[in-house]
Amino acid sequence: MKILSIETSCDDTAIAVIEFEQIHQETTCKILANFVSSQASLHNEYGGVFPAMAKREHIKNLPILYQQVVEKCGENFDAITVTVGPGLEPCLWTGITFAKELAERLNMPIIPVNHMEGHLFSSLLPEYEIGKEIILKSLPNDSISLLVSGGHTEIVKINKIGDYEIMGHTVDDAVGEAYDKVARMLGLPYPGGPHISKLAEISRGNVVSGRLAQPDEASRAKIQQDFMCADGNNIPLEISKPKFPRPMIHSKDYNFSFSGLKTAVLYYIRDNPIKNEDDKMAIACAFEDAAVEVLIKKITTAINECGATHLLLGGGVSANKYLSSELNKISKENNFEIYEPLKELTGDNAVMIAIAGYFHQDEIMKSENIKANGNLKL
Ligand code: KG4
Ligand code: ZN
Numbered sequence: 447m448k449i450l451s452i453e454t455s456c457d458d459t460a461i462a463v464i465e466f467e468q469i470h471q472e473t474t475c476k477i478l479a480n481f482v483s484s485q486a487s488l489h490n491e492y493g494g495v496f497p498a499m500a501k502r503e504h505i506k507n508l509p510i511l512y513q514q515v516v517e518k519c520g521e522n523f524d525a526i527t528v529t530v531g532p533g534l535e536p537c538l539w540t541g542i543t544f545a546k547e548l549a550e551r552l553n554m555p556i557i558p559v560n561h562m563e564g565h566l567f568s569s570l571l572p573e574y575e576i577g578k579e580i581i582l583k584s585l586p587n588d589s590i591s592l593l594v595s596g597g598h599t600e601i602v603k604i605n606k607i608g609d610y611e612i613m614g615h616t617v618d619d620a621v622g623e624a625y626d627k628v629a630r631m632l633g634l635p636y637p638g639g640p641h642i643s644k645l646a647e648i649s650r651g652n653v654v655s656g657r658l659a660q661p662d663e664a665s666r667a668k669i670q671q672d673f674m675c676a677d678g679n680n681i682p683l684e685i686s687k688p689k690f691p692r693p694m695i696h697s698k699d700y701n702f703s704f705s706g707l708k709t710a711v712l713y714y715i716r717d718n719p720i721k722n723e724d725d726k727m728a729i730a731c732a733f734e735d736a737a738v739e740v741l742i743k744k745i746t747t748a749i750n751e752c753g754a755t756h757l758l759l760g761g762g763v764s765a766n767k768y769l770s771s772e773l774n775k776i777s778k779e780n781n782f783e784i785y786e787p788l789k790e791l792t793g794d795n796a797v798m799i800a801i802a803g804y805f806h807q808d809e810i811m812k813s814e815n816i817k818a819n820g821n822l823k824l
Contacts, residue, residue, distance in 0.1 A: 447807065448478075450515070450523040450548070451800035452508070454541030455533025455561045456596065457485040457495045459507035462796035463519045466804045473582045473804070479518045480576065480790075480797055483507045486637055493630040495596075497534045504540035512544075523554060525810070527796075527803025530558040531822025532597065538818035546813045555810040557803040562598060562824050564798035565760035566591050566610075569785035571801070582801070583785065586756040592745050594769070595761030596622035596637065599741075601700045601748045602824060604758070607805045610824045613748050614700020621737055622763045624704035628711050628733050632726045643766050646734040649687070649727035650768070687728045688714050690736040692743075700744050707736055734768055742772050749782055758785045765792035 447467075453460040462480040466473060485503045489495050528545035531538060549556050570583045590613075591602040599616040619627070622639055629638020632645075690710045693703040711733055720726055749757060757777070763769065764787055777784050791798055 447524045447804065448522065449557075449800045449803060450526045450554075451796035451803065452526065452528045452541045452545050453561070453564070453794055453796040453799045454504045454508070454537050454544075455529045455531070456537060456794060457489055457500050457503075458794040459483045459485070459504050459511060460794060460796040460799075461508070461511040461515055462800055463515055463523065464797060464800040464804075466800075467579075471584065473584075474579050475571070475582055475801070475804075476579045477574070477576050477797060479515050480795065481511045481514055482793075482795055483511060486635075490636045493636055494626060495534065497536050500534060501536040501540055504537055508540065508544045512548075521552060523552065525555045525557055525803070525807065527557045527559050527800050528816070529561045529564065529799050530816060531560065531819035533561055533818075533820060535818045535820040538820065542816055542818055546816065549813055556813060556816055557806055557809060558811055558816050559799045559803045559806070560822055560824060561794075561799070562593055562595075562600070562760075563802040565593050565595060565787075566602065566604070566758060566824070567801045567805070568760050568787040568791040568795075568798040569758050569764075571788060571791060571797070574788045574790045586783075588752070588754050589756040589758055590745075590749055590752055590754040591758040591760060592741065592764075593761045594621050594741065594759075594763035594766075596620060596626065598761065599702050599704070600824075601745060603748075603752055603754075612824060613752075614702065614744060616702040616704060617694075618703050618705035619708060621702070621704055621741065622761070624708045624733075624737060625763065627708050628730070631712060631715055632720070632729060634726075637762070639763060639766065642730045642734060643768065645727045645730035646768060649724075649731035688718075688732045690714070690732050692736050692740050695740050695743050700748050702740060702744065704737065707733065734766075738766070738769050738772055741769060742776060745773075746776050746780060749780060754782055756783050756785060760787055760792075760798075762793050765789060 448465045451462045460482040463478040465476040526545045526549055528541050589604045593600045597620050599621045601614040603611040603613050625639040625642050626637055629642050634641040693706040773784055
């Protein structure tokens, strides 16, 4: 089954073509094309996604990406998968409208896909190579998912494909959103997650019990290169790392709150104005420590309560190295295996939408019934 897949839920326009084959219990997939056009730099000055501009960009990018797909793979598909929610409705509609027009012209069925289900399955692809036939990992029986993105923070118990229980979710900001907002406070570009995480990583490597160790030559060069410091030597030997709150860490449920953490960072910066890159690094690191500690605490408790043997990680924040290393630590102590998405599939992409759509191939819908739903639940 050859699927043309479209994803436009937020600020990435993505189209992919994947060929799936079912051989008994095994699903093989061959990625024939995978294009993502990121709008991040355009939204940078707004510090977040500006929906009207995102919609305009999707409308502009979709035919361009589709043309590239056609040049590579032709137009011989068996079905179209398209993200119908959750996300920004004006953006979702651009992908849906494009899919409907194609479906009509090529006489092809459409499978609507939940964006979060795409993230949930993104870790089932064990390797990434265009044109290679790859066997998908099968969904383990006792699995749980931690979905961490710009719009969502959820712990999901997976009963079977299409049957999910949301054990916990954020009651305010998503963790990725908190990363983006803190990045903005620190004057870092959007999306802020990767920038905060880089700063935190350097800080963590250099701070020895609250004191900044003398950075070695390699760290100095990295700091200069990554942050374009005029003087890589201009690193004080001492910094004090703030300690931010861990909201809801002791609550008896699996819910999260990141808005208070973000506000704590805001007040800290108000009372301790940032003087140099080291202050930024210390704040980034302290923020990441707090955010990740809460995620780890809640997911460990959830895994133990459910007796889950596998954790499927998904969403843009799953690219975070510190989260990954902390998860790997607890997986050994708590006896579960982690499926992490490959770096090509951590952010929004159309490959994961095709995978989710393939699993729901019996849910083909009539074109006129397909609608965007910004608040679609799993
Ligand atoms: O899944 P995604 O690409 O889009 C949504 O569905 O929201 O997630 C985007 C989020 C952004 O908030 C971005 O800052 C965050 O993922 N992110 C990261 C990292 N890379 C991306 N957050 C922390 N560390 C990272 N390395
Ligand atoms: Zn996403």
